[in-house]
Amino acid sequence: MLKDNTGYDLKQLFVGSEGTLGVITKVVLKLFPEPRTTNTALCALKDYDGVLKLLGHVRRNLGANLSAFEMMWPDFYERMTSGLAHLTTPLPHGHGAYVLIESQGTSPDTDKDHFERVLGAALEEGVVDDVVVAQSETDALRFWAVRDSSGEFRAVFWPHVGFDVSIPTGEIGRFVESLKETLKAKWSGTQTVFFGHAGDSNVHIGVKVTEGEQPEEEIEQVVYKAVSEWRGSVSAEHGIGTLKRAFLHYSRTPAEIATMRLLKSALDPKGILNPGKVL
Structure with a gap:
């Protein structure tokens, strides 16, 4: 059920617990129809203040259709597009920030025009310095390849x-x-x-x-x-696992960590669930 306020929401307690509180035995999925349209663009901006303005602009004008807002600082964008031969450089180097935007919708007749108008307005208002809109799935994949190139750091940043x-x-x-x-x-x-x-x-x-x-x-x-x-x-x-346990106190207060230990003890009194992780 979407609405069920009968006491504590126990399922939410398991989010982030990394298997230390229980074992998942059943999952209920809510399915949505596959989007009928996908539009992708790469924007260049002066700085992070511009990124915040652009985020507000696309949230207001694309609404729930906004499906991705991926930012790349120039140190990432320039290093990856310069260092990996298979990547293209959709927008020139020298800008202060780069943002990959994707919008998914249900109206093939109007979604692309609306997407381009929204980004065109951002360009006219000076929110972005430059923008390139994917005209094909191949273009979109080229844009995403730059963002996803973080998996190839071993070749250029190791x-x-x-x-x-x-x-x-x-x-x-x-x-x-x-x-x-x-x-x-x-x-x-x-x-x-x-x-x-x-x-x-x-x-x-x-x-x-x-x-x-x-x-x-x-x-x-x-x-x-x-x-x-x-x-x-x-x-x-x-997640925390074992590698970040020593740094958990930077994000959680002593009282929060003590509460987490109490919950762990209550739900796993024998300490057999993913031992040694998180706490």
């Missing part, structure tokens, strides 16, 4: 230390600049890449401070401490 964090959407731009300064103050030769799902506050970070072996623990302390100072989360998507 070794490095990677992070999956959340920062309040309105603060992401200032957080990124602050973190860059902090890292460079400690390691002058720091190289970084930033990209992520800005619409839901998620930022992926790659940090490389030297050639060869990275001082991973030191880098983690610097980054996660900064995340805490900006009221963020040390794990947006990938």
